Amino acid sequence: MKYLRTFELIEAVVRAGSIRKAAEDTNLTASALNRRIQSFESEFGWPVFERLPRGMRLNPAGELLMQHIRAQKTDLARVQSQVADLSGQRRGHVSVACSQALLPYFLPRQIAIYRAAHPGVTFTVNVRDRAQAERDLAAFSSDLALVFEPVHLVEFEVLFAMPQQVHAVFSRGSPLADKTELRLSDCLRHKLVLPSAAYGVRHLLELAAMRRGQTLTPALETESFELIRHYVTREQAVGFQIPIGLNASAQSGIAHRPLSDRDMPPGRLLLGQMKGRTLPVASAKFAQQLTAAMAEKSGI
Amino acid sequence: MKYLRTFELIEAVVRAGSIRKAAEDTNLTASALNRRIQSFESEFGWPVFERLPRGMRLNPAGELLMQHIRAQKTDLARVQSQVADLSGQRRGHVSVACSQALLPYFLPRQIAIYRAAHPGVTFTVNVRDRAQAERDLAAFSSDLALVFEPVHLVEFEVLFAMPQQVHAVFSRGSPLADKTELRLSDCLRHKLVLPSAAYGVRHLLELAAMRRGQTLTPALETESFELIRHYVTREQAVGFQIPIGLNASAQSGIAHRPLSDRDMPPGRLLLGQMKGRTLPVASAKFAQQLTAAMAEKSGI
DNA sequence: ACTATCCGATGCAAAAAACGCAACGGGTAT
DNA sequence: ATACCCGTTGCGTTTTTTGCATCGGATAGT
Numbered sequence: 001m002k003y004l005r006t007f008e009l010i011e012a013v014v015r016a017g018s019i020r021k022a023a024e025d026t027n028l029t030a031s032a033l034n035r036r037i038q039s040f041e042s043e044f045g046w047p048v049f050e051r052l053p054r055g056m057r058l059n060p061a062g063e064l065l066m067q068h069i070r071a072q073k074t075d076l077a078r079v080q081s082q083v084a085d086l087s088g089q090r091r092g093h094v095s096v097a098c099s100q101a102l103l104p105y106f107l108p109r110q111i112a113i114y115r116a117a118h119p120g121v122t123f124t125v126n127v128r129d130r131a132q133a134e135r136d137l138a139a140f141s142s143d144l145a146l147v148f149e150p151v152h153l154v155e156f157e158v159l160f161a162m163p164q165q166v167h168a169v170f171s172r173g174s175p176l177a178d179k180t181e182l183r184l185s186d187c188l189r190h191k192l193v194l195p196s197a198a199y200g201v202r203h204l205l206e207l208a209a210m211r212r213g214q215t216l217t218p219a220l221e222t223e224s225f226e227l228i229r230h231y232v233t234r235e236q237a238v239g240f241q242i243p244i245g246l247n248a249s250a251q252s253g254i255a256h257r258p259l260s261d262r263d264m265p266p267g268r269l270l271l272g273q274m275k276g277r278t279l280p281v282a283s284a285k286f287a288q289q290l291t292a293a294m295a296e297k298s299g300i
Numbered sequence: 301m302k303y304l305r306t307f308e309l310i311e312a313v314v315r316a317g318s319i320r321k322a323a324e325d326t327n328l329t330a331s332a333l334n335r336r337i338q339s340f341e342s343e344f345g346w347p348v349f350e351r352l353p354r355g356m357r358l359n360p361a362g363e364l365l366m367q368h369i370r371a372q373k374t375d376l377a378r379v380q381s382q383v384a385d386l387s388g389q390r391r392g393h394v395s396v397a398c399s400q401a402l403l404p405y406f407l408p409r410q411i412a413i414y415r416a417a418h419p420g421v422t423f424t425v426n427v428r429d430r431a432q433a434e435r436d437l438a439a440f441s442s443d444l445a446l447v448f449e450p451v452h453l454v455e456f457e458v459l460f461a462m463p464q465q466v467h468a469v470f471s472r473g474s475p476l477a478d479k480t481e482l483r484l485s486d487c488l489r490h491k492l493v494l495p496s497a498a499y500g501v502r503h504l505l506e507l508a509a510m511r512r513g514q515t516l517t518p519a520l521e522t523e524s525f526e527l528i529r530h531y532v533t534r535e536q537a538v539g540f541q542i543p544i545g546l547n548a549s550a551q552s553g554i555a556h557r558p559l560s561d562r563d564m565p566p567g568r569l570l571l572g573q574m575k576g577r578t579l580p581v582a583s584a585k586f587a588q589q590l591t592a593a594m595a596e597k598s599g600i
Numbered sequence: 601a602c603t604a605t606c607c608g609a610t611g612c613a614a615a616a617a618a619c620g621c622a623a624c625g626g627g628t629a630t
Numbered sequence: 631a632t633a634c635c636c637g638t639t640g641c642g643t644t645t646t647t648t649g650c651a652t653c654g655g656a657t658a659g660t
Contacts, residue, residue: 318635318637320635334637334638334639335638338638351637352636353636354635354636355635355637356636356637
């Protein structure tokens with residue numbers, strides 16, 4: 001879009017940190033770019049950048065402006081998507097920020113279903129911890145977020161909430177497999193394989209342990225849910241995950257069972273968007289599909 | 301703003317209904333304007349106007365685009381207002397759509413108070429019936445609406461609700477002045493001076509009359525609240541208004557008293573904005589002031 | 601303390617974009 | 631049939647934007 005070229009140039013300067021570098025990225029000369037920035041600032045009424053000896057940085061007014069620019073860009077995309085929709089075409093792009101738990105089974109299946117119906121729609125999936133996922137929404141870099149136990153919940157509009165009890169994951173030979181009800185205290189007697197602090201499962205475990213006056217000392221702490229699943233087959237240890245990322249029979253050698261809800265209430269897997277935003281058609285439709293799928297899973 | 305000149309031109313064409321007329325309004329030639337529209341449409345990806353033998357009209361895609369244009373323009377104004385605010389200046393403009401009842405006392409007083417504190421802020425007050433006030437919000441032509449008993453309430457975000465019992469208005473000599481409790485049936489024995497159907501007071505009266513199996517046959521029906529107030533001093537008649545537009549001792553010759561709430565529950569005077577919109581600083585602050593003033597009035 | 605380097609800003613000429621003028625073809629109302 | 635109003639297009643002119651060369655200032659490294 002030519003008419004918002006100025007905005008793109010401002011974004012480029014923000015990214016590059018200086019006019020000269022941004023000029024290379026945008027195939028312009030520094031002088032031309034400089035004058036566009038200056039003339040915009042004079043129209044806008046206030047300077048938008050701080051001039052530092054090493055380059056340019058947004059001032060507070062500029063931060064406000066950048067919000068506007070991002071909002072305006074995504075809103076235009078939404079309009080184009082709606083127009084494409086009413087023209088009978090179903091095109092568009094969906095960007096999702098999600099927790100790792102959705103990667104193995106849930107999201108690939110849902111995306112495949114959606115794309116089977118609408119091959120013109122493309123997807124971006126960004127793996128984020130729960131805090132970062134919310135920031136992505138606010139920065140318009142993702143349309144939807146699927147996160148377990150989000151942190152802030154400001155600017156986050158919940159589209160669907162799905163209860164998920166934390167499951168213990170262990171090798172098939174583990175003694176934990178025999179209990180009728182799985183208590184947290186049983187698990188804590190084993191070696192622990194825990195996700196790092198940024199994740200909701202860890203957060204819930206810490207809370208539950210604190211209530212019992214205990215502390216968690218993991219033998220292995222990792223950001224990779226995949227590593228957790230595989231590690232418990234190598235050492236007699238217990239990991240923790242939510243069931244949406246687990247599959248009864250898929251991975252040979254591991255088993256999983258829910259923790260007793262006497263020890264820990266179920267967490268919530270939330271589908272959400274940025275508060276007040278109107279999503280592009282494709283994203284809105286995909287959110288509907290996810291909601292239906294989550295509702296069905298919860299019902300069973 | 302130069303960079304959104306294209307948007308202004310599109311708006312001008314929409315307003316004028318043809319390129320040639322819009323060209324005059326914008327001090328351009330038809331050819332130049334035509335080419336800007338065409339090049340925009342080609343960038344945008346779809347035609348935005350229908351070409352009719354008598355001019356141009358928005359097609360459905362154009363309607364969607366216009367929403368975007370309006371939203372984007374007001375959002376930019378909001379950003380500028382916020383920037384002005386953080387620069388220590390308090391500039392800006394507030395536009396209010398309101399019912400007639402607010403005109404004699406409430407709004408002039410509130411605007412004067414606000415402007416005494418912030419002389420740089422200017423105001424637009426548009427008198428609208430309750431349906432039109434809500435449409436104004438949705439079209440971004442007003443920031444705030446002050447309406448009695450709004451109609452739709454979709455896209456309308458309530459900022460404050462103030463109960464207002466309908467008052468009967470009559471000349472000081474009227475027999476109604478002597479009753480201890482003013483019943484609707486007492487009023488209906490007199491000649492009626494009623495606001496027209498678009499107004500909330502009339503709506504409430506119709507509802508109350510219907511509950512009693514009666515119909516309202518006004519001697520005088522008008523859109524002017526001012527006329528109602530003055531007419532009751534000329535003929536032995538009774539009018540109806542909400543107290544915020546009345547003042548105990550201001551207008552000589554008229555008196556007013558609330559209807560019994562056995563006949564009619566109080567209506568609600570609502571301060572609202574468009575749902576999900578972030579208001580410019582000046583408008584947001586003024587809304588805060590109005591909220592405080594309404595809360596104080598309700599408290600007494 | 602000094603120099604090399606990187607920065608944004610500006611004067612001036614060239615290139616690109618926007619514009620105005622005139623004219624064309626098509627539809628409508630009289 | 632005619633007059634009128636519409637959007638559209640070719641072409642020469644005007645305005646705006648860009649590239650090049652250069653200046654002055656602040657910093658980092660020596």
